[in-house]
Amino acid sequence: MFFALLFSMGMAISVSGQIRPEEFKASKREVREQVIAVIAAQLEAFRTGKVSEAYQYAATNLRAQTPPRAFGAIVRENYPAIWSNTHAEFGIVRDDGKYAAVPVHVYSSSGDAAYDYVLIKERAGWRIGSVTRHEARRQNNV
Numbered sequence: 001m002f003f004a005l006l007f008s009m010g011m012a013i014s015v016s017g018q019i020r021p022e023e024f025k026a027s028k029r030e031v032r033e034q035v036i037a038v039i040a041a042q043l044e045a046f047r048t049g050k051v052s053e054a055y056q057y058a059a060t061n062l063r064a065q066t067p068p069r070a071f072g073a074i075v076r077e078n079y080p081a082i083w084s085n086t087h088a089e090f091g092i093v094r095d096d097g098k099y100a101a102v103p104v105h106v107y108s109s110s111g112d113a114a115y116d117y118v119l120i121k122e123r124a125g126w127r128i129g130s131v132t133r134h135e136a137r138r139q140n141n142v
Contacts, residue, residue: 021094021099021101021116021118023096024094024095024096024099024100024101025094025095025096026092026093026094027093027094027095027100031093031095031100032093034125034126035093035095035100035102035119035126036090036093036102038057038119038125038126038127038128039057039088039090039102039104039117039119039128040088041053041057042054042057042058042128043082043085043088043106045057046075046082046083046084046085047084047085047086051068051071051072051075052068054071054072054075055068055071055072057127057128058071058127058128059119059120059122059127059128059129060122060127061129062128062129079113079131079133080108080110080111081106081107081108081110081111081112081113082106082113082115082131083108084108084109084110085106085107085108086107086108086109087107088104088105088106088107089104089105089107090102090103090104091103091104091105097121098120098121099118099119099120099121099129100118100119100121100126101116101117101118101119102116102117102119103115103116103117104116104117113133114133114134115131115132115133115134116131116132116134117130117131118130118131
């Protein structure tokens with residue numbers, strides 16, 4: 001439900017025209033480092049079983065709608081690669097100063113999955129606003 005909520009909110013933001021990640025510019029090094037640090041920290045918190053810590057990296061409006069216990073259960077049940085991740089690879093970070101988007105490939109002992117993260121710049125720093133899963137692009141070996 002939480003990530004479904006994130007997905008629906010992400011879609012609402014895109015449809016409303018408030019953000020259009022395809023129009024973002026490649027982020028400067030400082031922004032890239034900050035955005036990746038937030039995602040990596042949340043993944044590390046899940047990896048070490050610190051759900052309440054992982055929860056703190058979610059955007060304020062999302063935390064207001066989902067209590068920590070529900071957040072953990074939703075991630076555990078619906079996003080096993082994130083829940084039991086071993087490491088991640090980050091794509092190009094793009095932002096417009098208020099929102100940032102980055103593709104992230106997450107690996108776990110049972111497999112891997114590709115996600116698009118959208119972060120929101122809040123007073124406390126970058127926070128995760130939405131996460132949507134997508135199929136990884138496969139390269140053809142000809």
